[in-house]
Amino acid sequence: MSDFMDYKHAISIRYSCRSYLPDKIEASIVEKLQASITDYNLLSGLNIQLILNNGDAFSGLSKSYGMFSGVNNYIAMIGRSNGIHEKEKIGYYGEKLVLEATEYGLGTCWVAGTYNKDACVCKLGSREEIYCVIPIGYPAVKKSFKDKLINTVVNTKKKPVKDFFDSKNNIPDWFLEGIKAVQSAPSAVNKQPVKFSFTDDTNETLPSVHAWITSNRYGTEQIDLGIAKLHFEIGASDVDWEWED
Ligand SMILES: Cc1cc2nc3c(=O)[nH]c(=O)nc-3n(C[C@H](O)[C@H](O)[C@H](O)COP(=O)(O)O)c2cc1C
Known part of the structure; x- marks a missing residue:
């Protein structure tokens, strides 16, 4: 980058x-x-x-x-x-x-x-x-x-932040910043079919993040995932962590 x-x-x-x-x-x-x-x-x-x-x-x-x-x-x-x-x-x-x-x-x-x-x-x-x-x-x-019409038809409204992860107490700020950047990501038909989770760090390891798709209907979800993972990296770039997979 x-x-x-x-x-x-x-x-x-x-x-x-x-x-x-x-x-x-x-x-x-x-x-x-x-x-x-x-x-x-x-x-x-x-x-x-x-x-x-x-x-x-x-x-x-x-x-x-x-x-x-x-x-x-x-x-x-x-x-x-x-x-x-x-x-x-x-x-x-x-x-x-x-x-x-x-x-x-x-x-x-x-x-x-x-x-x-x-x-x-x-x-x-x-x-x-x-x-x-x-x-x-x-x-x-x-x-x-035309742009306005398409925005109405496609509904460019974004999902709430909480829908991008399964709730857990004490969500760290860096993870939330990553998710907020994911919330603004483009996705096919604006479905935003992605979720993220994290595992806390231990003495020897960095915190790790896992990302996956929540549906496979259009065949474009893995593209949406790649886009969302880049957004997460950018949003959560202030601390060190690593991808789990
Ligand atoms: C993989 C992918 C495929 C898309 N395909 C189309 C498309 O064929 N035609 C189109 O008008 N928009 C397409 N879009 C744009 C989405 O409709 C748009 O990203 C979504 O509605 C969210 O709006 P935003 O990008 O303005 O935030 C696509 C987006 C992605 C990520």
Whole structure:
């Protein structure tokens, strides 16, 4: 993760943007995003690609691509078809890019369903597939009527903090901070299908955190989990702890 990036701030202002201005993304920002993508591909084995100046995957009015307007760029989240934890990695590294783009003043939206996969112009290796795309660009200044309608239909209201863990006395502050960051995470159909628990530290070990999905209905829950785990790491970054799994 870039040490100088204010990921907590990005979490506090991010939202799913579905209307974009036609302006090209500034070259210096493209360079920074491209550098992150190269890093994350090396770290994860994913094949993330930034597609610029091509909105074909969002043009046409069938299949509700019309939910989006002005999409000219997107990040194609590509990984191996049967890779271990591939969906979780897609969520984790894709959300890093989302938060970085947010800090650069760009709008983003995770999209698993409402786009035309066949019209994507990225290059797939053998046994690779596109799991999701993330439109990226300068947000239209005012939220459009369409944005407002979608926010009402999808219901962007977040679950209460207590629903992300099974109640336990004396929840430590660092754990609660992690959960608050999870509460603001994007998730498919806003289902937020994730829960977290922690085990206290002992003399020899750090406190550990376990995270899991609470349903498996849409096939996107492991992506939601990867996104939520990144948010937890950012929210709980003031103390040392480790993942249990
Ligand atoms: C894995 C994933 C897939 C998503 N797929 C779509 C999609 O196909 N179309 C869409 O309009 N929004 C999609 N979204 C965006 C969610 O609807 C959005 O994150 C959620 O409603 C919460 O709103 P917020 O991101 O503004 O906090 C997706 C989000 C995630 C994480």
